Amino acid sequence: MSEVSGNQLNRDTRALLARVPAVERVLSSAQAQPLIDEYGRTQVVDAIRAAADSLRRDLLAGTTFDESFSLETKLIDDASRTLAARARPHLRAVFNLTGTVLHTNLGRALLPDEAVRAVIEALTRPMNLEFDLATGSRGDRDDLIDELICELTGAEAATVVNNNAAAVLLTLSALASKKEVVVSRGELVEIGGAFRIPDIMSRAGAKLREIGTTNRTHLKDYDEAINARTALLMKVHCSNYAIEGFTKSVSVDEVAQLAHARGLPMAVDLGSGTLVDLAQFGLPTEPTVRETVEAGADLVTFSGDKLLGGPQAGLIVGRAELIRKIKKHPLKRALRVGKLTLAALEPVLQLYRAPELLRERLTTLRLLTRPAVDMQEQASRLQAVLQRTLGEAYSVTAEPMMSQIGSGALPVDQLPSFGLAMRNAAGKRGGRALMKLEEALRALPRPVLGRIADDALRLDLRCLEAADEATFVAQCAELRI
Template sequence: MTLSTSSQQPLALPADLPALDKVLHKPELTPAINQHGLTLVTQQLRLLLAQLRTRVLQQQLTTADVDPAYIIAQLIERLNALTASKLKTVINLTGTVLHTNLGRALLPDCAVEAVTQVLTQPTNLEFDLASGKRGDRDSLIEELICELTGAEAATVVNNNAAAVLLMLNALASQKEVIVSRGELVEIGGSFRIPDIMSSAGSKLVEVGTTNRTHYADYDRAINEHTAMLMKVHCSNYAVVGFTKETDLSELVKLGQQHQVPVTVDLGSGTLVDLAQWGLPHEPTVKEIVDAGVDLVTFSGDKLLGGPQAGFIVGRKSLIEIIKKHPLKRALRVGKLTMAALESVLSLYRSPELLPERLTTLRLLTRPQAEIQQQAERLQSSLQLAVGGDYQVSCAPMHSQIGSGAMPIESLPSFGLVVHYAGSDKAGRQIMQLERWLRNQSQPIIGRIHKNAIYLDCRCLTAQQASLLQETWSATRL
């Protein structure tokens, strides 16, 4: 707390501190009590008065600093900070469409409406309306998932890591799972495939090398303890050059020959061929299922464009075992996720309408010219806000799909680049600007590259652009 007046004011004495009840009964505090409740206001006021008393005893405050009106102002500021939501909406100008740290896929309007509806009313989440008996929540979307993927059966849990964990624990606990060394990936947060294997009680058997794994490597590793042949889609990196991986059809034949299930952790969750919209081809779930794989796991909040979820689809007999496992209940999803999933999955029944209805696909296919126009409209207002020490220019740039999808692919985009034009060290000044953007009432998240801030406008909505123009026109760094 800073002094409210100059040091010419007399120093406050402990007796100058107002009593708690006196402050509580001030009419200026009534709106705060109505908003936050008497209990919280009293608690925070007591803490504030205790801190003020300590500073008074240390002769750090004047009489003006312990005036009831000034104390109430400090209290209201404290209450607002305390009760403000820690989960804030941000403006994503990073250029990464599916940004793990920013919540990945944005839900389309239909999913938001579906979630809102089940938030306020009872639902048949686990109630079979036909029989009047307890139902299975998976049944709400299982038929739809199977229709879109060609799988015999399906189940859903809270994310793809959970799907892999459940699959391994249910089918390969205390048994061996064969995986190529080149597919022992680490995903965000230092979460690694070997760690999931260990947590599931499975024994990892590595075959091949980092860049080359042959059919014979799998064949030699199979024995009476083998529970599964597993392939992991390397969705967050790529090995190029002198490489070799066993074709999936060969691996399926090998699994059938030894009666060992073949599973694929696909990760990204693509349900349609993205190449039809000019995007790079990514293996679809249906392609993997049609190849004869026994089980496929994938995410709901990546290229699928839905809420956080993990799917396991494939052979019905294996899905039934998985659904009966105790971990399934611990990892199941709630009614909000189910409502959003059903709504998003339903969009895939009309694939020709996906670019306009599915938010993720709309952002991925947004024309560069449209993004450029948006950046150019914002350039002058940002220049005004940052002042003459910085130079703001419009420039072409490349967006990323993100979140473990197409790691080496990029999308032509456009945005603003801010360089420091002053005489001080550029790096320090750019960091200061980045903090300023990040600390706005609605945080603005860009990326720093070579002592410049890049603000990619691919994910910027029209409403957000208007807000930025208004904010930058009225504020100064």
Template sequence: MSISVSSQLAPARPADLPAMDKLLQHPQLTPLTAEYGITLITQQLRLLMDELRTRALAGKLTQSDIATDSVIAGLTTRLREVTSSRLKAVINLTGTVLHTNLGRALLPDSAIQAVMKVLTQPTNLEFDLASGRRGDRDSLVEALICELTGAEAATVVNNNAAAVLLMLSALAPQREVVVSRGELVEIGGSFRIPDIMSSAGCTLKEVGTTNRTHYADYERALGEHTAMLMKVHCSNYAVVGFTKTTEIADLVTLGRQHQLPVTVDLGSGTLVDLAQWGLPHEPTVRETLATGVDLVTFSGDKLLGGPQAGFIVGRKALIEVIKKHPLKRALRTGKLTMAALEAVLSLYRSPELLPERLTTLQLLTRAQSDIQAQAEQLQPALQSALGPDYRVSCEPMLSQIGSGAMPVDSLPSYGLVIHYCGSEKAGRHIMQLESRLRQQNEPVIGRIHKNAVYLDCRCLTAVQAQRLQTLWSSDGL
């Protein structure tokens, strides 16, 4: 017997709601139970029924809303939403290669395979196979790091901020660390060098001015409480014009005269000269250590192209002190990071092959012509999906390296620019479009610039481009 439309739209009272026990025994729940388990199903069904009851009390519930098929459909939707991962793969069309908020460096295939291997079986993470005794997890990569940088010794923690914190905590507690005022940087998330020093129990001794710091400024700052001379590489901003910095080699001379360690926070840290591939030169770890500095700290997931990690490399005696500090255990890396690090560092033994094998370098050196061809292929599908109220054009644009690396340098790129050309004000429509792109099943992250949505294709893979082509050809936005 068919049910009339008027009956389906009739108001439903709380007393009309189906019983929980009957719903839980319904045959349509059998496949859901096999997939999600009865505990989660019961929990989510109870929450759904509470929502329906609230709507009924407000007079906003109909008989069709409480039909068995409708309730089970609502339950299925809730189960999918609550069990879907909060960490989603996205398509990075921002033009920033090393995007901090999108996970920075993408790992090469060799690192992915190494991680998968240690995920499923025991490893010698802290077991010395030669002696049969407890080992040191740093030993898995220390020799390789020293080979690539020229350091005497090395230790690894979970990021560069941790590396700086550990170094200061171990070598300068309750004492002064001399730093140029122009190098008191702040990086993402309001992380500041002065705050790290305070957390490490050090006293910051600022010298010089924002734009000019002389050798004599450092010299006058030294006293009985001085523990360290520290230089911070300003990788996330540039001071131009009337400027003066003191060379690292000069600080090394001063440190030797007063028997003080000289350290450098290199930040993004690269192991090879990027200029050989047409990129701007960035000081390498080896070059920095060659000046005679005692310690260098740097990141693993920026220009190095590996997983999130922080390195402290340099004099063996100082590294040994650092490794004995209690914070070392709190800041240590896990087996997944170690596996990925070893795989990525191994690639640097064949530097001439890096553009083919290291994902970060592949993206940084990608030819503008290749990026343009990809954008032009996508343009018709996106224009069709958006309709006549929008105009999609292929245009040259500038990418950036990101994550505080080379802030004034850019990379010639290409992408899609979306303008609103309807009768209403463009701003609201552009913001809504950017939001819709972000909320696709596979989120597309672009950027708004000059009242338009910019989709830089530098980081777009061939597989991702094919998926977007299919999606935009079949569905609107």
């Protein structure tokens, strides 16, 4: 605020400025005490001082207040709003009505109750993270879950890092530094965020040896690329795109047989690796980790927070001698996971021991297999609620939609769904009206995220479970357009 001398202010303005109560006076009021109890005196002092400064600027700008208006109450109210805004976490719960179940920007897989309880336990109590309770000596954190991972995948050994990109980076750094890795050109995928397989190779100190073409690679291409500098053969499962038409790729077992015949290991990056055959749940088929191991892969890397349905993690499974070498690499310590990840991962893996109960207990699978009729009934219930809220400016209809799995898993496959479509009631193209509505939904206490497509704002209800429906309905009354 620029300084203004007393003689430049008229008498009325000086009188108004004199009415602004001192900070200490406001702090000593009964209205301030609940704020002090909740936020502490230091924060409240700062907020009231800022509110007083803002009020003085308003008065100097010509804003007038009725003589009966309590400026002390105004300062308390302004400070309260400021404190509440500052205390609001930046990481907030949202309604994912985008139609993408494993949404990378929204945290991917939702953890089942068993994992949530385990994380709370790990947050509030000391844990035997690296302590062997049987011997009383220091332990290895991988020992907590590697036996379970091996049981479910058929691998000899396993280790866990913080995501699948880290798993690939660590594998290449440990086994192929300053050597060549043979990969089909059609499998040089971009994982996301402009993070590509060639980039990982470079960061790991390995040299990429591309073979084949974008659409066709043959076994002889792998064979002819092998030389004295070859460290391993690698296949990357193209989980986030599909090439159709005149194509040819080489199977895992064929590449593995060639690698072993030439005395080399063979690695597979499965990306969204799943531990069960999804076809049994009516979902598109995706290669499982066990199938890949049984096909001859010496190492398999995959994510924990995609189709597996657990926390963010990168799992490496395979031959014991190779896993030992990977675990000894200095990068392993930098990329290792903490107790919260391990606490969440173990109960998720435990669920796979009872596959007949998996659809009910694993949140990701429950959402992916949710019957379209359930979402249709839900859309019918919510359509009238949302129409009343929006009034005559928009039309709300319950319509069939198509969901997708997301996070690069099965990119061309879609799941029949149902949801709500909101359009400009005047019949005009959506444009600004839909963007305004989309912004208003994002501004709700628990933001609602949909997608604009075909001149409609669409709310796919696949991820709106019954337990959250009441919250969604209740906050519709707060929608301001």
